[in-house]
Amino acid sequence: MITELKMKKYDIDELVNIKMLINNNNDSFGCEFHEDESSASIVDNHYKCTCCGVDLTASQYIAQTKGISRIEALAYLYRVNKQSIPDWLLEQVRPNIKLLKINSDLSKICNEKLFDDTESSNNALKYLLEDRRLSLETIGKFSLGFFPKDKNFLNDLIIKYGKNELLELGIISEGEFGLYSMFANRVIFPISNNMGQICGFGSRRLDGVKKNKYINSQQSRLFNKSELLYKERGVSKGVGIITEGYMDVISCSQNEPKNSYYAALGVALSAKHVRDVLKKHEKVVICTDADNAGIEATKKFIKESLRNIDLNKVGFVLLPEKLDPDEFINEYGREKFQDLINNSINAREFISIVSNSYDEISTLETYDKFRI
Ligand SMILES: [Zn+2]
Incomplete structure (x- = not known):
């Protein structure tokens, strides 16, 4: 039965x-x-x-x-x-629909908050316009917003959307001193799933403290960060370029709009991520920061992807020391950036360049073994 x-x-x-x-x-x-x-x-x-x-x-x-x-x-x-x-399915889908609606509403509310005439909103807008040199159009395109640190704002959200729902989405948390939001006084980046629905948020703190500078929504029934990539909604053009973070995606989309940009959400880049991008682009280029952490992460990715991806379709760019893609474009211009992308190296060349120890040479041997 x-x-x-x-x-x-x-x-x-x-x-x-x-x-x-x-x-x-x-x-x-x-x-x-x-x-x-x-x-x-x-x-x-x-x-x-x-x-x-x-x-x-x-x-x-x-x-x-x-x-x-x-x-x-x-x-x-x-x-x-x-x-x-069927009814049984509707019953199970309804909570998701409700949660998705909250995310969608919150994205709009936070975008409006960015333009409030308060000191903290002005500060957030100034960060985006002046420090990051984003245009109002880009802010609108990515639905960037500001989540105020304001008890009344939080209470209004709880009254309107429900404590349990906001807890489930990780928009609020319960601490020693009551309910609070980990997004308070942060710039908010809505994150979409492959259906274009807002399934979670990224955020950046604005008080200059380095700890937890960027945080994402917690894992929830809507938000599985290892499956997702941050990207511009509904746009796939040129080369699919994988960068390190949200700000790279946003400012590169503004400054070199010929390509599409992606970033993993605080997790290591996986073969699945790259396969997803390859479904929309003939070629994918992975931009790696030329610091130790960046190089190690890319080497690990290559090792793990050898048998899962056609690495001939994946190029690698080692950015000059201490420059992220956006800073590179600002410093050297779009053409030089496009040159970097056009002249990206393959996985073998990447490993050869960064190899300088026995362990890394063995990575190279592993690479050859699988590519023969
Ligand atoms: Zn299979």
């Missing part, structure tokens, strides 16, 4: 032809989850791969590739197939 019920719940998986979702009519094709030519196929309306072993129904496939929950993926399939969403 239970099995029967379970089967019924997921009947949309049976109704949807998974071939339509993957948009590929061949019998076998390259797997979406690693780099290969033909190990994936559709068997009994499941996405299966003989190489990595994935076996996914339509909704599992949508959840994985769009970075949303299974519940949302099921609701999505009902919607796009113009089927009414």
Whole structure:
């Protein structure tokens, strides 16, 4: 009986032809989850791969590739197939819809707060306009905002959206002295999932203290930071350039709009991140800060991605010491930056350049072993 019920719940998986979702009519094709030519196929309306072993129904496939929950993926399939969403599913989807609406509202509210005539709002706006040299258009495009440190502001949010909902989203937390927000007195960067919904926030403190300078929303049912990349919403053009942080993405989009920019959200860059960018761009270039941490992170990424990505499509740029991409553009101009991107080196060259110890040479050998 239970099995029967379970089967019924997921009947949309049976109704949807998974071939339509993957948009590929061949019998076998390259797997979406690693780099290969033909190990994936559709068997009994499941996405299966003989190489990595994935076996996914339509909704599992949508959840994985769009970075949303299974519940949302099921609701999505009902919607796009113009089927009414069953009650049991609606009950589970509703809380997500409510939370997404709160995020969307909060993004607008914080954007408006940026233009309030208070000392702290003025300070936040000045940071974006003068220190970061962003235009009002860029601020609007990325829906940047300001979260005031103000008890009344917090109370109004709690009254309007509910304490539990705000706690679940990590917008407020409960401490020794009551409720507070970790976003207080911070610039806010709304973060979208692959469906274009605001699923979380990044933030930067404005008081000059270095500790926790940037923090993101905590992990929640909407926000899985290891799956997501920060990017400009709905735009894919030129080369997909992966930078280190939000500010690089925003200011590079403003100063060299020919390309699209991405950044991981405080987690190490993964093969999945790069595969997601490769779905939208022929070529991906990873910009690495020429400090130890940056080089180590890129080496680790190369090691881990050897068998998962076609590294021929991935270029590497080592930025001059202590310059991030935005500072580089400001100092040397757009053309020089585009030259850097056009002349990006491949993974092998990158490792050769940065190798200077036995351990690193062995990285190079590992690289060769897998690329032969
Ligand atoms: Zn596979």
